[in-house]
Amino acid sequence: MSFPGSGLAKGLAVTLRTMTKRSVTAQYPDVQPDLPPRTRGVIGLFEENCTVCMLCARECPDWCIYIDSHKETVPPAAPGGRERSRNVLDRFAIDFALCMYCGICIEVCPFDALFWSPEFEYAETDIRDLTHERDKLREWMWTVPEPPALDPAAEEPKELAAARKAADKLAAQQQAEAEADRAEAAQAEAADRNQDRPDTPGEGQ
Numbered sequence: 001m002s003f004p005g006s007g008l009a010k011g012l013a014v015t016l017r018t019m020t021k022r023s024v025t026a027q028y029p030d031v032q033p034d035l036p037p038r039t040r041g042v043i044g045l046f047e048e049n050c051t052v053c054m055l056c057a058r059e060c061p062d063w064c065i066y067i068d069s070h071k072e073t074v075p076p077a078a079p080g081g082r083e084r085s086r087n088v089l090d091r092f093a094i095d096f097a098l099c100m101y102c103g104i105c106i107e108v109c110p111f112d113a114l115f116w117s118p119e120f121e122y123a124e125t126d127i128r129d130l131t132h133e134r135d136k137l138r139e140w141m142w143t144v145p146e147p148p149a150l151d152p153a154a155e156e157p158k159e160l161a162a163a164r165k166a167a168d169k170l171a172a173q174q175q176a177e178a179e180a181d182r183a184e185a186a187q188a189e190a191a192d193r194n195q196d197r198p199d200t201p202g203e204g205q
Contacts (some may be wrong), residue, residue, distance in 0.1 A: 044141035052087035058103035064098035
């Protein structure tokens with residue numbers, strides 16, 4: 001049951017509680033903010049990992065990623081081999097005036113060529129200047145923070161567990177073969193010693 005003026009009393013109580021607290025003002029831009037490690041600022045491009053698979057551009061809901069490429073012929077690695085063709089990246093641009101920072105392009109990239117950077121100071125006076133080419137995206141790549149350390153109590157990934165199991169099995173097999181080879185060598189050495197040992201008097205009687 002509320003009495004007349006209870007809402008005003010609650011509001012004044014909040015005011016009285018906050019009046020005694022010290023106000024804190026972020027002194028930006030003189031002091032840079034301490035951003036969380038997973039801040040979605042801009043997208044950095046690690047060009048060496050890009051294979052021009054076009055997954056990021058096809059999955060982008062806003063169609064704000066522009067990619068151009070051409071094919072080059074790679075000579076065979078060994079004499080008598082076949083020539084191969086590969087895609088060479090010519091242009092990789094992102095229109096941040098259209099980007100809605102959903103992160104789908106980063107999630108679908110199978111070769112880890114796109115990363116989130118906490119950089120956020122890229123305002124422009126002309127909206128057309130918000131389309132940044134690969135040179136700028138590469139510069140932002142060096143502002144990407146290191147990934148957080150893995151949780152030591154986390155479950156080991158299935159891929160690592162399978163690889164470790166196969167490696168342990170191969171190591172055990174190689175150890176067993178080495179022990180068998182050592183045993184055969186020891187038997188052969190013992191047989192050679194028995195053949196080379198001279199007969200003692202009284203043997204064979």
